[in-house]
Amino acid sequence: MIGRLFRAHGEFCASHPWEVIVALLTITACMLTVDKNNTLDTSSGLGTATATATGAAAAAAAAGAAPGTAIPMDMPASASATSSRHRPCHGWSQSCDGLEAEYNAADVILMTVLRCTAVLYCYYQFCSLNRMGSKYVLGIAGLFTFFSSFIFTTAIIKFLGSDISDLKDALFFLLLVIDLSNSGRLAQLALSGNNQAEVTQNIARGLELLGPAITLDTIVEVLLVGVGTLSGVQRLEVLCMFAVLSVLVNYVVFMTFYPACLSLIYDLSRTGVDMSVVREKAKGSLLLKSLTEEEQKANPVLQRVKLIMTTGLMIVHIYSRVVFSSSDYDAVDKTLSPTLNLNVSNNRTESGEITDIIIKWLTMSADHIVISIVLIALVIKFICFDNRDPLPDQLRPASTVETQTTPMEEPKSEAATPLPVRAPLFTIEEQSSANASTQTELLPQMRQRLASQVSHRPVRPVQECLDILNSTEEGNGPSALSDDEIIAMVQAGGQAAVHCPLYKIESVLDDLERGVRIRRRIIAGRAKLATERLDMLPYQHFDYRRVLNACCENVLGYVPIPVGYAGPLILDGESYYVPMATTEGALVASTNRGCKALSVTGVRSVVEDVGMTRAPCVRFPSVARASEAKLWIEEETNYKLIKLEFDSTSRFGRLKDCHIAMDGPQLYIRFVALTGDAMGMNMVSKGAEMALRRIKRQFPDMQIISLSGNFCCDKKPAAINWIKGRGKRVVTECTISAATLRSVLKTDAKTLVECNKLKNMGGSAMAGSIGGNNAHAANMVTAVFLATGQDPAQNVTSSNCSTAMECWVENNEDLYMTCTMPSLEVGTVGGGTGLPGQSACLEMLGVRGAHPTHPGDNAKKLAQIVCATVMAGELSLMAALVNSDLVKSHMRHNRSSIAVSSANNPLNVTVSSCSTIS
Ligand SMILES: CC(C)(COP(=O)([O-])OP(=O)([O-])OC[C@H]1O[C@@H](n2cnc3c(N)ncnc32)[C@H](O)[C@@H]1OP(=O)([O-])[O-])[C@@H](O)C(=O)NCCC(=O)NCCSC(=O)C[C@@](C)(O)CC(=O)[O-]
Numbered sequence: 001m002i003g004r005l006f007r008a009h010g011e012f013c014a015s016h017p018w019e020v021i022v023a024l025l026t027i028t029a030c031m032l033t034v035d036k037n038n039t040l041d042t043s044s045g046l047g048t049a050t051a052t053a054t055g056a057a058a059a060a061a062a063a064g065a066a067p068g069t070a071i072p073m074d075m076p077a078s079a080s081a082t083s084s085r086h087r088p089c090h091g092w093s094q095s096c097d098g099l100e101a102e103y104n105a106a107d108v109i110l111m112t113v114l115r116c117t118a119v120l121y122c123y124y125q126f127c128s129l130n131r132m133g134s135k136y137v138l139g140i141a142g143l144f145t146f147f148s149s150f151i152f153t154t155a156i157i158k159f160l161g162s163d164i165s166d167l168k169d170a171l172f173f174l175l176l177v178i179d180l181s182n183s184g185r186l187a188q189l190a191l192s193g194n195n196q197a198e199v200t201q202n203i204a205r206g207l208e209l210l211g212p213a214i215t216l217d218t219i220v221e222v223l224l225v226g227v228g229t230l231s232g233v234q235r236l237e238v239l240c241m242f243a244v245l246s247v248l249v250n251y252v253v254f255m256t257f258y259p260a261c262l263s264l265i266y267d268l269s270r271t272g273v274d275m276s277v278v279r280e281k282a283k284g285s286l287l288l289k290s291l292t293e294e295e296q297k298a299n300p301v302l303q304r305v306k307l308i309m310t311t312g313l314m315i316v317h318i319y320s321r322v323v324f325s326s327s328d329y330d331a332v333d334k335t336l337s338p339t340l341n342l343n344v345s346n347n348r349t350e351s352g353e354i355t356d357i358i359i360k361w362l363t364m365s366a367d368h369i370v371i372s373i374v375l376i377a378l379v380i381k382f383i384c385f386d387n388r389d390p391l392p393d394q395l396r397p398a399s400t401v402e403t404q405t406t407p408m409e410e411p412k413s414e415a416a417t418p419l420p421v422r423a424p425l426f427t428i429e430e431q432s433s434a435n436a437s438t439q440t441e442l443l444p445q446m447r448q449r450l451a452s453q454v455s456h457r458p459v460r461p462v463q464e465c466l467d468i469l470n471s472t473e474e475g476n477g478p479s480a481l482s483d484d485e486i487i488a489m490v491q492a493g494g495q496a497a498v499h500c501p502l503y504k505i506e507s508v509l510d511d512l513e514r515g516v517r518i519r520r521r522i523i524a525g526r527a528k529l530a531t532e533r534l535d536m537l538p539y540q541h542f543d544y545r546r547v548l549n550a551c552c553e554n555v556l557g558y559v560p561i562p563v564g565y566a567g568p569l570i571l572d573g574e575s576y577y578v579p580m581a582t583t584e585g586a587l588v589a590s591t592n593r594g595c596k597a598l599s600v601t602g603v604r605s606v607v608e609d610v611g612m613t614r615a616p617c618v619r620f621p622s623v624a625r626a627s628e629a630k631l632w633i634e635e636e637t638n639y640k641l642i643k644l645e646f647d648s649t650s651r652f653g654r655l656k657d658c659h660i661a662m663d664g665p666q667l668y669i670r671f672v673a674l675t676g677d678a679m680g681m682n683m684v685s686k687g688a689e690m691a692l693r694r695i696k697r698q699f700p701d702m703q704i705i706s707l708s709g710n711f712c713c714d715k716k717p718a719a720i721n722w723i724k725g726r727g728k729r730v731v732t733e734c735t736i737s738a739a740t741l742r743s744v745l746k747t748d749a750k751t752l753v754e755c756n757k758l759k760n761m762g763g764s765a766m767a768g769s770i771g772g773n774n775a776h777a778a779n780m781v782t783a784v785f786l787a788t789g790q791d792p793a794q795n796v797t798s799s800n801c802s803t804a805m806e807c808w809v810e811n812n813e814d815l816y817m818t819c820t821m822p823s824l825e826v827g828t829v830g831g832g833t834g835l836p837g838q839s840a841c842l843e844m845l846g847v848r849g850a851h852p853t854h855p856g857d858n859a860k861k862l863a864q865i866v867c868a869t870v871m872a873g874e875l876s877l878m879a880a881l882v883n884s885d886l887v888k889s890h891m892r893h894n895r896s897s898i899a900v901s902s903a904n905n906p907l908n909v910t911v912s913s914c915s916t917i918s
């Protein structure tokens with residue numbers, strides 16, 4: 001409830017920053033300009049000086065007023081103010097007369113110690129915060145808090161009529177009460193917002209978390225320090241009054257002016273400074289972590305103690321100030337009135353006052369010298385010795401810094417960071433949250449440490465290792481064995497190899513990455529390769545759970561392939577950015593150019609789910625028996641029986657057709673099935689197996705030669721797929737204007753049509769190609785297949801494509817183009833589609849996983865995208881060919897001076913450059 005109030009307040013301050021700032025500044029200006037003389041005169045005149053005096057007590061309470069110089073409340077303020085013996089006496093060099101001399105030496109020493117303590121404390125806070133957060137944030141927090149508190153304290157002191165020497169005392173108290181860690185937290189929280197709304201919410205959240213605790217702290221501090229004002233010792237009372245004043249000013253500034261200013265920083269940074277680096281730093285800082293944790297609640301025991309203290313102190317104050325007000329009136333008055341009376345406007349002229357002020361500030365007394373020395377020493381220490389992390393480092397992008405720190409070093413440096421002395425709210429929680437945040441990283445680290453411990457042990461006998469491996473007792477198991485011991489078991493053969501075969505090592509160890517690491521060592525050894533030779537094959541940071549029993553066996557690592565994009569590709573009114581994994585430079589560039597040309601009018605497409613096929617080869621004792629079986633299967637009721645069996649194997653696989661070819665006594669039964677969003681080879685194979693069982697029940701003399709009889713036909717060039725289709729059949733069409741042909745492709749329709757006829761039709765016919773009357777469909781098919789986790793070997797059938805070009809009948813200048821691909825074998829579930837990178841690429845196209853309502857629609861959409869991408873690549877390459885750009889572009893994009901070293905030229909042959917050829 002209280003938190004919500006603070007949140008609302010914080011939200012108000014952050015969303016109305018200018019109003020809050022202007023209001024506070026107006027009040028400050030009023031305080032600075034108010035005529036104290038009149039106020040006091042009026043007050044005294046009215047005989048209500050008590051109220052004014054009480055309020056004024058804070059200021060300077062006769063910083064120089066001698067003890068015991070009680071001034072009656074009804075005494076005119078000016079009267080006392082003019083008394084020279086009440087002038088404050090600072091510094092050892094100054095002579096003090098009258099009563100001041102009695103306490104002068106002690107006073108000076110006390111004040112010097114106090115000031116030095118304040119400076120040292122302030123320095124310590126800076127250093128602690130500096131280690132925990134960004135210097136930038138620290139700067140903002142520190143400067144704003146000090147500066148604003150200073151301004152407001154000055155205003156109040158001026159308002160209360162104190163003189164400038166009192167301000168010096170008040171300022172040092174200010175240093176002692178300011179807690180920079182809270183300001184730092186709020187600044188970091190505010191700066192971690194990415195937009196104004198987030199900044200406002202963050203500030204509100206910050207005040208919700210910090211507000212109640214800070215308020216309670218402030219009340220306790222005020223009441224506690226306020227007790228000093230009842231001490232009867234005049235100097236102590238005055239100092240305590242300063243402290244109370246400082247605490248209150250600091251609180252008001254923190255709750256109003258500071259959040260308002262923070263919320264403005266984002267606004268201002270949009271037009272000026274780039275805050276992204278600061279934001280990143282703020283997000284990652286330790287201070288922020290301590291604040292954003294939901295469970296960060298103040299210690300309830302501490303809270304209760306504070307509440308009890310507050311109540312107790314309240315009673316003390318009421319008791320002292322109200323109950324005994326009449327009897328002790330003088331004592332209280334003693335504390336409050338001299339301050340006011342001493343310092344309210346006197347008879348001095350304005351110019352005299354200014355001169356006086358300047359002289360006071362410039363006078364270098366002994367205590368000034370001490371404090372100046374301390375200050376200079378600390379500044380030098382901070383700049384030269386503490387500040388090893390220079391500002392450019394601070395502003396360097398977070399990622400750069402991160403790469404320089406090893407994961408093992410990071411927690412060490414965090415752990416080594418001493419917590420600030422005055423961090424009352426989050427100290428315990430900070431540590432626990434830091435622990436919690438590293439929990440996830442701890443497991444691999446612990447494993448590593450454990451592994452490094454066991455790795456230093458000499459290798460134990462194989463039998464002992466086997467026992468440890470198979471033992472279920474705590475402390476045993478694979479993690480108790482070193483890598484060398486595992487390798488020894490694998491190499492030992494016999495019983496050990498049965499328990500720990502190399503190809504199952506990940507499962508045996510129950511640590512996939514460790515399994516891969518050990519396998520690499522063993523294979524490097526067996527292949528007589530230095531282990532470093534495998535270093536370039538990455539294996540770490542890969543989710544092998546998605547590989548195991550799904551994508552690959554005997555894993556040694558993974559081969560990264562660059563992924564580019566082509567697009568936007570406008571297809572059936574929608575825009576796509578197509579991911580392409582390839583190592584052929586110029587391919588993506590070419591496809592991208594094609595997309596640009598096609599997307600002016602956009603590509604239209606039609607798709608048909610032909611179905612995935614599996615065609616077992618079965619043999620009968622005679623041709624007659626084979627023929628009988630063929631007729632039986634083709635008969636409708638029998639087909640339904642077979643379909644029933646087939647369909648029972650999957651929720652999505654549905655037998656669609658059965659196409660039978662006879663060759664002697666052999667039958668090739670081509671089962672065609674719809675397979676939803678899966679490419680479907682496993683599904684259709686599973687169904688075909690079940691269907692064969694049903695046929696065999698009818699024809700027990702049938703011999704199953706092979707589940708795959710190559711009539712399917714999978715992963716081999718075959719006319720059947722070209723003719724009857726396999727997977728998805730897609731046809732795309734597009735009309736490209738003459739202007740686009742000219743500007744994007746630097747050619748015209750007639751040239752392209754001519755080339756397409758002679759190359760893609762005539763040339764392919766001459767080559768005896770089936771399904772190959774295209775320029776390079778396999779290029780785009782394979783690149784998209786690799787990026788989206790398709791079976792790469794199915795590029796053989798999937799690349800069947802007929803590219804056709806005509807001059808557009810209506811004007812004979814535009815180009816009408818189609819691509820027909822009858823056998824695109826694609827899926828969005830199963831196989832490699834579930835691997836992280838591949839599924840991200842499918843996500844880019846909006847077709848990841850199973851379609852939520854219409855199983856199969858995602859796979860069909862992917863097929864359409866593949867065909868349209870092929871069309872883009874076809875168009876661009878054809879244009880490059882007619883322009884004789886092919887070699888030129890490949891020399892530019894496809895032959896790196898790093899990959900192909902010119903230094904290695906044993907034949908010393910000079911070759912013609914691209915430009916010389918053309
Ligand atoms: C899978 C096997 C090898 C099992 O074969 P299995 O005989 O049951 O296995 P085993 O446990 O008896 O082990 C025999 C050996 O296989 C190896 N082996 C066994 N398991 C593993 C493993 N996990 N990782 C690595 N190696 C393994 C290993 O070398 C082992 O020897 P050991 O080391 O134990 O003395 C066998 O059933 C097989 O070869 N199946 C064929 C799978 C295949 O070739 N798939 C290709 C895809 S199909 C396709 O895409 C094209 C298609 C089919 O459509 C084309 C067409 O139309 O024909």
Ligand SMILES: NC(=O)C1=CN([C@@H]2O[C@H](COP(=O)(O)OP(=O)(O)OC[C@H]3O[C@@H](n4cnc5c(N)ncnc54)[C@H](OP(=O)(O)O)[C@@H]3O)[C@@H](O)[C@H]2O)C=CC1
Nearest residue numbers: 650651652676677678679680681682683791830831850855
């Ligand atoms: N076996 C072979 O002869 C060959 C295998 N392959 C390999 O086969 C793999 C692909 O086989 P494939 O059958 O496509 O995939 P899977 O073997 O992964 O089968 C697809 C799985 O996804 C489930 N599923 C969930 N939602 C859907 C949905 N909306 N549509 C379709 N299925 C869904 C299916 O359920 P349910 O269990 O109900 O069917 C099935 O279990 C590839 O790795 C490929 O390389 C390649 C060539 C030949």
